[in-house]
Amino acid sequence: MLSKNAIKYINSLKIKKYRLEHQAFLVEGEKCVSELLVSSLTTTAVYCTESWHHRYSKMLGNGKFVVELVTENELTKISDLTTPNQVLAVAAMPEPPEPEMKIFSDIILALDSIRDPGNMGTILRTADWFGITHVVCSPDCVDIYNTKVVQASMGSIGRIKVHSMPLAELLSMRPKGTPIYGALLQGETITSKKFLKNGILIIGNESQGISQQLLPLITDPVFIPPFLHSENSAYHAESLNASVANAIICYEIRKQLGENKF
Amino acid sequence: MLSKNAIKYINSLKIKKYRLEHQAFLVEGEKCVSELLVSSLTTTAVYCTESWHHRYSKMLGNGKFVVELVTENELTKISDLTTPNQVLAVAAMPEPPEPEMKIFSDIILALDSIRDPGNMGTILRTADWFGITHVVCSPDCVDIYNTKVVQASMGSIGRIKVHSMPLAELLSMRPKGTPIYGALLQGETITSKKFLKNGILIIGNESQGISQQLLPLITDPVFIPPFLHSENSAYHAESLNASVANAIICYEIRKQLGENKF
Numbered sequence: 001m002l003s004k005n006a007i008k009y010i011n012s013l014k015i016k017k018y019r020l021e022h023q024a025f026l027v028e029g030e031k032c033v034s035e036l037l038v039s040s041l042t043t044t045a046v047y048c049t050e051s052w053h054h055r056y057s058k059m060l061g062n063g064k065f066v067v068e069l070v071t072e073n074e075l076t077k078i079s080d081l082t083t084p085n086q087v088l089a090v091a092a093m094p095e096p097p098e099p100e101m102k103i104f105s106d107i108i109l110a111l112d113s114i115r116d117p118g119n120m121g122t123i124l125r126t127a128d129w130f131g132i133t134h135v136v137c138s139p140d141c142v143d144i145y146n147t148k149v150v151q152a153s154m155g156s157i158g159r160i161k162v163h164s165m166p167l168a169e170l171l172s173m174r175p176k177g178t179p180i181y182g183a184l185l186q187g188e189t190i191t192s193k194k195f196l197k198n199g200i201l202i203i204g205n206e207s208q209g210i211s212q213q214l215l216p217l218i219t220d221p222v223f224i225p226p227f228l229h230s231e232n233s234a235y236h237a238e239s240l241n242a243s244v245a246n247a248i249i250c251y252e253i254r255k256q257l258g259e260n261k262f
Numbered sequence: 263m264l265s266k267n268a269i270k271y272i273n274s275l276k277i278k279k280y281r282l283e284h285q286a287f288l289v290e291g292e293k294c295v296s297e298l299l300v301s302s303l304t305t306t307a308v309y310c311t312e313s314w315h316h317r318y319s320k321m322l323g324n325g326k327f328v329v330e331l332v333t334e335n336e337l338t339k340i341s342d343l344t345t346p347n348q349v350l351a352v353a354a355m356p357e358p359p360e361p362e363m364k365i366f367s368d369i370i371l372a373l374d375s376i377r378d379p380g381n382m383g384t385i386l387r388t389a390d391w392f393g394i395t396h397v398v399c400s401p402d403c404v405d406i407y408n409t410k411v412v413q414a415s416m417g418s419i420g421r422i423k424v425h426s427m428p429l430a431e432l433l434s435m436r437p438k439g440t441p442i443y444g445a446l447l448q449g450e451t452i453t454s455k456k457f458l459k460n461g462i463l464i465i466g467n468e469s470q471g472i473s474q475q476l477l478p479l480i481t482d483p484v485f486i487p488p489f490l491h492s493e494n495s496a497y498h499a500e501s502l503n504a505s506v507a508n509a510i511i512c513y514e515i516r517k518q519l520g521e522n523k524f
Contacts, residue, residue, distance in 0.1 A: 131489035227393035
């Protein structure tokens with residue numbers, strides 16, 4: 001049975017302040033927890049129903065962390081999901097990665113004030129799919145250890161190196177000649193743009209776009225062209241969702257550069 | 263001042279049953295409401311703060327619907343958002359579009375049990391960007407008039423024709439030779455696939471994918487290739503978010519077919 005202290009501790013991890021204090025975060029759901037258990041992250045506790053335990057006990061074999069059986073009712077008390085899902089784990093926050101110069105040899109994703117947890121998680125999941133290892137978040141991005149971000153990232157949070165620093169600082173560190181691609185509503189269309197194999201791709205805030213101070217630093221503004229039927233060319237969505245724009249540009253970059261690896 | 267009846271009516275529209283009964287739905291936020299006012303949809307009421315009214319009064323000129331000034335406190339009582347945003351409107355549901363044969367001359371998006379409101383809204387917004395006019399939802403998709411869907415669609419809901427019918431029925435109606443593209447985790451990679459200018463693109467449920475009964479009907483399974491670095495080729499996200507997969511495939515289709523219009 002869950003102790004009051006355990007419930008209190010777990011619930012505190014729904015708040016950023018306490019995640020930082022305890023250097024721990026929550027991972028929920030079958031898929032995310034099983035990804036956690038095979039990742040390089042350290043699991044410190046698993047709270048699961050008997051039925052989950054029955055199916056996944058092989059993954060729990062090493063005895064390095066607490067495993068506690070809970071009822072579905074108890075799970076409701078600690079879950080951050082509307083529909084709790086068999087299992088909740090506590091993981092230790094990894095050490096923040098060092099911003100080494102070698103990260104500039106590949107595409108780096110730079111997120112400028114991404115605020116929506118669903119978007120953030122989806123962006124990390126997409127980066128993972130397209131083999132983008134380093135993601136740099138501006139300090140005003142949503143916390144990547146927010147439960148909804150972890151959930152939407154579907155396990156990718158254990159594989160991506162997520163840095164947090166002012167983006168202007170990242171840009172100032174880059175080797176000469178590293179292009180800075182900015183996803184904008186004007187610029188060269190990504191269908192004609194020739195992307196290099198390295199560079200920094202900036203994705204802007206959901207409603208404000210890329211911040212004013214960064215705009216002059218963009219060397220290569222790029223643009224996802226809408227498709228216009230002649231009869232309704234004046235009417236279409238004004239922009240794309242940030243995680244969608246990110247996905248399309250990452251796809252195009254990898255397609256251009258990686259045909260042989262696709 | 264808002265009457266109790268108005269508050270009751272507006273709040274009822276947060277529930278699908280009452281949306282259907284009243285054939286009306288809510289639209290919130292500056293961007294979405296201003297899109298609504300210039301769309302072909304019928305607005306029946308606008309509840310706004312004085313500051314919103316001051317900025318947008320020109321859009322309200324025709325007197326065809328109720329405009330009521332409300333305080334931010336009153337807005338909180340009727341809003342479905344965590345942070346209410348200056349304005350809330352009530353719109354009449356449009357007549358469902360007729361599934362005519364001419365819809366098969368372009369790409370049709372077929373959504374198989376998309377359940378997440380954010381994904382649904384994002385898919386409609388993306389379809390709108392890429393000039394896809396007809397979207398067919400299976401009856402078990404999230405209601406497109408759900409406030410969170412309307413919000414995430416960012417006005418696109420007023421431009422896209424959204425049909426609701428079993429997808430097997432849609433497929434059976436199609437002219438001979440119309441390809442059925444299914445977004446799967448195996449199939450031809452979209453980087454090598456040659457897409458036709460018409461066809462049905464099926465996007466499956468967030469966790470289950472495309473339903474078993476539809477799988478044998480897919481004529482052209484397609485696949486978004488992950489990018490594999492040799493050193494970590496075994497580890498990457500297992501799949502992409504449904505709205506991201508949709509966006510990448512729509513982009514690739516339009517890019518192949520529409521260079522001249524891009």
